[in-house]
Amino acid sequence: MGQQIRLEVVTPTGAKVNEDVDIVNAPGFGGDFGVLANHAPFLSTIKIGTLTYENGNKRESLMVSGGFCEVSNNKITFLVESAEKGSEINVERAMRAKERAEKRLAQAAHQAEDFNRKRAEIALQRALVRLKVAKKI
Amino acid sequence: MASLKEVKTKIAGVKKTAQITKAMNMVAAAKLRGAQEKMESFRPYTAKFNDAMSNLSGGANTNAFPLMEERAVKAVELVVVTSDRGLCGSFNANIVKLVMKKIDEYESEGKTVSLVCVGKKGHQLLKKTGKVRKSYRDIMGNFQMFNAREIATDLTQQFLGGNSDKVEIIYGAFQSVARQVPAMSSFLPVQPVEAEENAAPKISGDYIYEPSTEEIMDVLQPLYLNVVIYHAMLEVGACEHAARMTAMDNATSACKDIVANLTVVYNKARQAAVTNELMDIVGGAEALK
Numbered sequence: 001m002g003q004q005i006r007l008e009v010v011t012p013t014g015a016k017v018n019e020d021v022d023i024v025n026a027p028g029f030g031g032d033f034g035v036l037a038n039h040a041p042f043l044s045t046i047k048i049g050t051l052t053y054e055n056g057n058k059r060e061s062l063m064v065s066g067g068f069c070e071v072s073n074n075k076i077t078f079l080v081e082s083a084e085k086g087s088e089i090n091v092e093r094a095m096r097a098k099e100r101a102e103k104r105l106a107q108a109a110h111q112a113e114d115f116n117r118k119r120a121e122i123a124l125q126r127a128l129v130r131l132k133v134a135k136k137i
Numbered sequence: 138m139a140s141l142k143e144v145k146t147k148i149a150g151v152k153k154t155a156q157i158t159k160a161m162n163m164v165a166a167a168k169l170r171g172a173q174e175k176m177e178s179f180r181p182y183t184a185k186f187n188d189a190m191s192n193l194s195g196g197a198n199t200n201a202f203p204l205m206e207e208r209a210v211k212a213v214e215l216v217v218v219t220s221d222r223g224l225c226g227s228f229n230a231n232i233v234k235l236v237m238k239k240i241d242e243y244e245s246e247g248k249t250v251s252l253v254c255v256g257k258k259g260h261q262l263l264k265k266t267g268k269v270r271k272s273y274r275d276i277m278g279n280f281q282m283f284n285a286r287e288i289a290t291d292l293t294q295q296f297l298g299g300n301s302d303k304v305e306i307i308y309g310a311f312q313s314v315a316r317q318v319p320a321m322s323s324f325l326p327v328q329p330v331e332a333e334e335n336a337a338p339k340i341s342g343d344y345i346y347e348p349s350t351e352e353i354m355d356v357l358q359p360l361y362l363n364v365v366i367y368h369a370m371l372e373v374g375a376c377e378h379a380a381r382m383t384a385m386d387n388a389t390s391a392c393k394d395i396v397a398n399l400t401v402v403y404n405k406a407r408q409a410a411v412t413n414e415l416m417d418i419v420g421g422a423e424a425l426k
Contacts, residue, residue: 010181010182010185011182012178012179012182012282012364012367013175013178013179014178014179014181015178015181028347029347029348029352029353029356030347030348033347040345041344041345042344042345042346042347043189043344043345043346043347043353044346044347044348044353045347045348045352045353045356045357066360067360068189068353068356068357068360070185070189072344077185079182079185079186079189081282081286081360081363082282
């Protein structure tokens with residue numbers, strides 16, 4: 001086995017993941033990126049999306065939303081508002097959130113209020129990613 | 138002197154009150170443990186966040202970001218974080234007292250003040266001032282990051298829209314189980330985070346940033362504001378339970394004192410009654426002779 005990198009995912013409710021992994025794929029601000037061992041110091045913001053990591057032949061996916069990640073000293077730290085493994089996601093709740101966001105989006109289409117639409121869009125995105133991650137298990 | 142029966146009922150009543158306060162004390166203790174754990178698990182997140190913010194904002198030009206813009210202050214918004222429920226001693230009253238002091242201070246400087254209440258008690262105690270712009274009630278029991286996000290977003294909108302030039306949070310700081318003090322911290326404009334003196338030397342120059350530091354700051358600042366609100370709510374949550382624990386402990390011991398006093402009264406009354414009855418019997422017997 002080659003070199004590994006330490007992955008830490010920290011959320012407001014505590015550390016979610018803390019283990020050595022082979023590769024991390026994350027939804028960066030400018031697109032997805034992958035990080036291997038001994039990556040150069042790096043700082044990027046994180047979008048709502050799927051974070052995957054591989055350890056040997058084990059592969060895990062996490063839904064992450066809003067935050068940033070820092071790579072230094074062969075350690076990658078994610079600071080995100082929420083991180084959920086597929087098994088932890090409440091599919092029903094995500095479905096409801098999706099429907100609600102779609103409805104709101106449809107309503108907002110007639111209005112000029114930019115702010116509400118943006119919020120609904122973000123909510124929809126979150127719900128979709130949740131559903132996607134939940135189905136991967 | 139109160140009749141025997143009256144005193145007896147009263148003792149029973151006070152004992153029941155003591156039972157309730159005792160139970161509330163234990164419930165508060167259990168909840169305090171939960172709240173403290175929540176605070177504990179949040180700490181690494183804030184620590185990392187502050188690190189990153191101080192790394193980034195080191196050389197930043199404060200007026201380059203709308204959220205950091207220092208304007209001439211005309212309108213101040215105070216965010217008051219209190220508990221939803223009472224029966225926790227003077228905890229909420231102390232916070233409100235600080236709020237009133239601040240309102241007087243700002244108004245004497247000719248600034249207008251508006252209030253945003255998080256927690257029902259603050260709303261109840263402050264609505265008579267007529268300054269409450271918005272209230273978030275019944276969320277302290279079980280709040281999550283998205284509650285904090287909602288509040289922070291609203292405050293940010295107000296700030297960016299020019300309705301407020303300065304936003305401050307007033308909450309209860311949890312210092313220990315026995316000590317909670319009202320505290321104030323600034324919210325908007327965002328203050329550049331200073332690195333602690335003994336912190337590791339900055340290595341920000343060696344980092345690859347994606348996107349640029351400015352754009353990262355744009356994303357990070359709103360998140361930082363969520364963190365600030367969430368933190369205040371966590372502290373108040375812990376404070377509430379700690380304050381209730383102390384208050385209920387005091388109430389229980391006060392009940393015990395009352396029961397002790399009443400028991401003395403009861404025994405005296407009982408003895409007086411026995412003496413009276415004896416005297417009646419003896420008197421009756423004498424009369425029959």
